[in-house]
Amino acid sequence: MVSIAPAPATERVLTVSDLSVEIRRGDRVVRPVSGVDLVLHRGETLGIVGETGSGKSMTGLAIMGMLPAGGRITGGSITFGDTELVGLPPARYRGLRGNDIAMVFQDSLTSLNPTRRIGDQVAEPVRLHEGLSRREARRRAEEMLALVGIPRPSERMDDHPHQLSGGMRQRVMIAMALVCQPKVVIADEPTTALDVTIQAEILDLLDDLRARLGMAMILVTHDMGVISRHADRVGVMYAGRLAETGPTPALFERTRHRYTQALLASIPSLTHDRGEELYSIGGAPPDLSVHDVGCGFAPRCAAATDRCRAEQPPLVADGAEPAHAFACWHPADGPVERTPARLAERPAAVDETSAAPRLRVVDLRREYPAGSDGWFGGRRTVKAVSGVSFDVAPGETFGLVGESGCGKSTLGRMLVALDRPTSGEVVFDGVAVSALRGRELGERRARLQMMFQDSSAALDPRMRIGAILREPLAIQGIGTRAERTARARDLLDDVGLPGSVLERFPHELSGGQRQRVGLARALALDPSVLVADEPVSALDVSIRSQVLNLMRRIQRERGLSSIVISHDLAVVRYLSDRVGVMYLGKLVESGAAEEVYAAPAHPYTAGLLAAVPGEEGPAEADRVPRIHGELPSPIDPPSGCRFRTRCPLATDLCAEVEPVLEPVSPTHQVACHFPLQTKEGAR
Structure with missing residues (x-):
């Protein structure tokens, strides 16, 4: 030992x-x-x-x-x-x-x-x-x-x-x-x-x-x-074995096992260059019911040799750090060093600055009945979304970030007409989708598609993948069965899956494969707008990077307008051109992703960034303590600024007057009486 x-x-x-x-x-x-x-x-x-x-x-x-x-x-x-x-x-x-x-x-x-x-x-x-x-x-x-x-x-x-x-x-x-x-x-x-x-x-x-x-x-x-x-110390496991172990600083600074190196490189960070693809580990973990004599990581390792495939490496101590041990025949010497692949440029036809918005959200509100306060109490309502407005240009990705319960998923369902707003409008290519009914709504909805968080629940377990992908085409009356099957095969190829997947059931696929099928299903009708609700939250870091790279590639190739909903700030930053930060049903900050992340103006945004594990965050985040306490009830939100009950900067003014979105720069808005960035201080 x-x-x-x-x-x-x-x-x-x-x-x-x-x-x-x-x-x-x-x-x-x-x-x-x-x-x-x-x-x-x-x-x-x-x-x-x-x-x-x-x-x-x-x-x-x-x-x-x-x-x-x-x-x-x-x-x-x-x-x-x-x-x-x-x-x-x-x-x-x-x-x-x-x-x-x-x-x-x-x-x-x-x-x-x-x-x-x-x-x-x-x-x-x-x-x-x-x-x-x-x-x-x-x-x-x-x-x-x-x-x-x-x-x-x-x-x-x-x-x-x-x-x-x-x-x-x-x-x-x-x-x-x-x-x-x-x-x-x-x-x-x-x-x-x-x-x-x-x-x-x-x-x-x-x-x-x-x-x-x-x-x-x-x-x-x-x-x-x-x-x-x-x-204090960490053990990295792969295929049932310890691949590397040692004091945490030593393992991060002088990574030795190729798997540990790949894991660290696969993590999207708040400082990742959005023009570069995320590093991803090819292949999948091995089947542990099959006994392999060599290193379990060899089939996925670029440095593997015949010795790796034939002989299991022992766990040996690093000569420079006796407490740091690894099991690798060809050890690395620190974090991965590589020349990252650059993402393809967007199609020249997409001009976000001059084009009319593809999707316009105007003062959108959604309230749900929540019973009453006892026998003599009044009727209560859940105020899930309370007056949200933003535009999405052709080919643009707009990220929505916030804690669970802030209303972002409810907003996403209204964008694709799976839920109707209490008031306000969702305007798609000049048409108010929220006012449509029947066949007209069905035809328009074909161009608005959603990628759901839980791929297991979103895919019918009784249907084969081929039938799942053909179904939307059949509903819209597109092509013959043979043409629909060919289209399904092309969709699988687009998302990096073999044609043999057509005959499988969802439970026969891994989580990453099911999420790829979910993306293929959303793309089946060639939509103009894709809403992705927590698309990678249930995936391992290695599979997550593969799916994120795939989403970026397809979005750029097709000129899709996308709305990405997530509580993972690094994921939202990697995918999004602009970002909206939601809190208790309202947008509290909105702007260009680079500007919002580098210089957050709302204390809530700064607190979110400060809480990301393993990230230092921007200097502005250090000026505000981490966010503590529970999200208030959307049935009875606080008066004035809804964030004031958790905000270290709140005053009496915050309880009396509700702040509205105001610009701190031409591409950055904030709803706060005491923003961390002012017009003069914004960068």
Whole structure:
């Protein structure tokens, strides 16, 4: 086993030696973990990173003794203190699980029991492990909810999970894991589904509690930015094995394994040159039910040789840094160095400066009924979108960014006429789409298409891919069946998929392949406007870069006008020419992407940029503290400026007068009484 340098607190609390796991699925045997060595010291955070299927989560489940049905440990050792966990009787394991070793799961909505109150779920571990009475356990649970930052914990004790926001539910999961003050916490993708602001709060909370309670933590994630900011040491996993491990600064500054190098290069950053393609890792992770003798990364590695394909490299220490180890026959020596591919120039026919807007959004509003305030209360409404206006030129990409609940997805559905506005207009090529009905709406909607966030839910599981791609053509009466099949084959070729995919069902494709099919489906009718709602949020970083490059290429080749909706600021910056920042149903800032990102004028925008993990952000972002607190309810938004309840610059004026969008430069607008950039200070 490789010797790993100890953290400042040298007490070793967990040791994993040569761990191997297999899972039997019918006549297939999958080996998700093979020969993994890990050491965890008191008070430190060990990050485990890798693509989906790399074995990182399965390693955590093996430590917890919670392998899925058909799973078993086939070799190695897991030692907690002086206790060997492999082969430990189930009753003794249950005594450790939740008490000494705890886990924060990825999906809080499915991990919490929807039928039980929050207080009872948080109190349950201390009642089981410490034998406290119901009253004592509830008091401990309330203290823990306060510790993790739940507002008014005594009131929240009797809430059910669906009554809490995603960030609050994740805090409840952390409270459940920490209520017995364990020595080791395994956090499995604890912030994957959360907005950047809530993600920053949750990760800072975990760091603070780790330091205060003296815990050791294993942070499982696919986000290298999170690792760079929050882990003391990191292990990079690929195909069930450790590819590289060491202190976080050493691994980032002197990357040794080619896979780690490729992972780091694939991440879109706030400073990436938009004229260059993102680096992407070709191919896909290997099938772990097939036993390969060589390096698992060899089929995707440009530096691979016959030796790589024939012989598995051992994990060896770097001579310059003994705590830094890698398993590569042809190691790199730092981050990737390459000449990036330049994106093709836009078609000459596209002239955004002189052309009339292809899409015009005029004072768009959408409100939904939300019941009433009791027997004698008035009717309540959810104010999802409240007076949004912007234009999109031919060939232009407009990005919409903001936290979950800000109204951006509702706005996207109205743009493609899947939802009707309460008031306002969506004007497409001079025609008010929101006023159309029947056949006229169907014909116009063919030119307005949407790429949905969840490709699994958006594709009919009972239909083959060929039928899914032919369907919109058949509805519009375009071509014969043979012509529609040929068109479907061409669409697959456009998005980089083989024709054989036509005969497959959605569940037979990977997440990246399904997202490509979703893009092909949106392009089937040759639309003029494409609305992409969180198009890559569910994808690994390596697959994400492939899809983003594909979207940029197709948008430029076809002269598409696009609206990209995302809470990922780096994705929006890479895809967008202009950006609109939404908060609680309103645009608070809008302008050229380069200008908004380099010099944010609204405190909310600056706070969003400051919260991006692994990014320094612009200097203006440093002038404003990170955003804290929950998004207010759209049923009863704050008076005046809706952001004032979370804004460090707010005054009485902000509560009394609602700011309107005003220019700080010819290409930059902001709705703020105290903008960070003024007309004189804008760049």
